[in-house]
Amino acid sequence: MLKLFHVPKTRSTRIIWLCEELGVPLDIETVSFSSEFRMSPEWLTKNPVGKVPVLEDGELSMFESGAMVQYILDRYANGRLQPMAGTPDHALYMQWSWFGEATFARPLGEIVNHRRNFNPEIPEVVEEMVNRALLCVKAVNDAVEGKEFLLGEFTAADIMVGYSLMLCNQLIPSHSYDEANQYWARLCRMNGAVKAFGGLNPGSLSQ
Structure with missing residues (x-):
């Protein structure tokens, strides 16, 4: 299952919105937006610039919201919510x-x-x-x-x-x-x- 590390009102809302429209299951873990958390060694292993969100899918870990959107579309949407490539x-x-x-x-x-x-x-x-x-x-x-x-x-x-x-x-x-x-x-x-x-x-x- 997709797992999203989320802070309300940030770019992680894009991922929640997309998965809800597609009916794709999403495990959401809300994290702190404090600089102490975001710059901690543990978080920097997930997002090297100390930002939010992070999306995980098995061994895959991503930290750019636009790329997450496109990945979910290409892997899970079965052609929904984007036109045919090359058009x-x-x-x-x-x-x-x-x-x-x-x-x-x-x-x-x-x-x-x-x-x-x-x-x-x-x-x-x-x-x-x-x-x-x-x-x-x-x-x-x-x-x-x-x-x-x-x-x-x-x-x-x-x-x-x-x-x-x-x-x-x-x-x-x-x-x-x-x-x-x-x-x-x-x-x-x-x-x-x-x-x-x-x-x-x-x-x-x-x-």
């Missing part, structure tokens, strides 16, 4: 999956790290990262106009982007992208999202 739709699926982490999550992570490490914060730095994140929200907004999900039908790319939308909602209080708000509301109603976010009410991106 234009699969190329777009990969684009949005990587966008969710490499492009969208990056400025959000910079906001978190800046606020954690600088007191007082430098407003110009936060403003620049907010603007970059809002460009990503606009990209999502434009992509889902007239569609339920990024590729029309729900795929794991929506899970990858959905986590970043959740983080954006926590860090940036308001924007005016209505299509993105409606898309986010649709994601929040999915059984996998409810399971992944637990007691968190993701709410509207424009709250």
